[in-house]
Amino acid sequence: MPRIVVAVLAGMSLATSGALFQALINNPLVSPDIIGIDTGATACAIAILAMGLDIRLLPLMAFAGALATAAMIFLLAWRRGFSGGRLVLVGIGVNALLSAVITYLLVRYPIERVSAAARWQAGTLASSWSDARMLAVGLVILLPVALLLTRRLQVMQLGDGSAMSLGVGLEKSRLAVIATGCGLSATVVAVVGPLGFVALLAPHVARFLAGALTRGLVMLTALLGAVMLLSADLVAQRLFAPTVLPAGVVTAAMGGPYLLFVLRRFNRAG
Incomplete structure (x- = not known):
């Protein structure tokens, strides 16, 4: 049961x-796993595990690493505004860096430390109730924030000029969206x-089913993410039984071909 709950909340x-x-x-083409967040x-979480530091620091360091990476990417991609292709x-x-x-x-530190880090890096849902509680707390706090930010995102999609004329503070709104997205993603990384590719696939499927961005679309996306990750973990447990694969192996196997498909469509549209 903890494994099921963790899969749903993480998805x-x-x-x-x-x-x-x-x-x-x-x-x-943008998702936190594709662009390095x-x-x-x-990287920060593995540093905690490999160096043998206090494991209680792992969630905080994972969030800090995600936020710092997002800041670096956006600063490097900024050229009088954002370009989606440049940011990707x-x-x-x-x-890659x-x-x-x-x-x-993983190479630098002793094998008894990095072996645990390497297993964790594959993305496994073998979790406990304490892990489920951590994910639940993060989701209860950040999902309502994401729903509140949806209206601002709808306005921002009209363009910077239109958004400013309607009273939306662009930089504050962008920072709020980045921090919320990083928090949701980093919590999952810290736990499992x-x-x-879950973050890439679920929004695509939701938009195909429901259309433009709304709060309902965000909730549908969240539910689809839960179904996808739960299904991936079921496949990971049963496909090569009695060997149990990490769920991350299955999500990568599903997401890789889909990413190539999206890239092909994106290039044709460009």
Whole structure:
């Protein structure tokens, strides 16, 4: 039962985070795992595990790593405004850099420490009730914030000029969306490790089913994320039984081909 609850809560958190970032940049290729935000959280969390530091610092460091990575990406991508394509390219570069940092940490420190970090990095849902409580607290706090920010995101999608004329503070709103999305994603990374592509896929499916951004669409996205991650974990447990795969392996197997499909459509549209 804790595993099921963690899968549902983690899927909702990741999907909502992906919906926020895609709406903010108005780009279907943006999600916290694609542009390196999850990798920043993972790098800080693995540093805690590999260095043998206090494990209680892991959630805080994961959130700090996600937020710092997001700030770096947005600063590097800023050129008199945001370009979705530029941000994706910068994010992919930052993602590669942070992946190299993770590899260094896994090679640098003793095997008895990094073995646990390596298993955790694969993204496993073998969790306890304390993990479920941490995810529940994060979701209870941040999901209402995400729903409140939806109206601002709707206005911001009209363009910067229209948003400012309607009284929306662009920079404050962007910072609020970034912090909320990072918090949702980093909480999941801190509890179960990185789980790729859920944040990318769920918003796409929700938009296909329900259309434009609304609060109802955000809730539908969260529910679809829960279903996707729960289904992925079921496949991970049963497909190669008695061997149990990490859920992150299955989400990556599902998300990789879909990402290529989205890239192809994006290039044709461009």
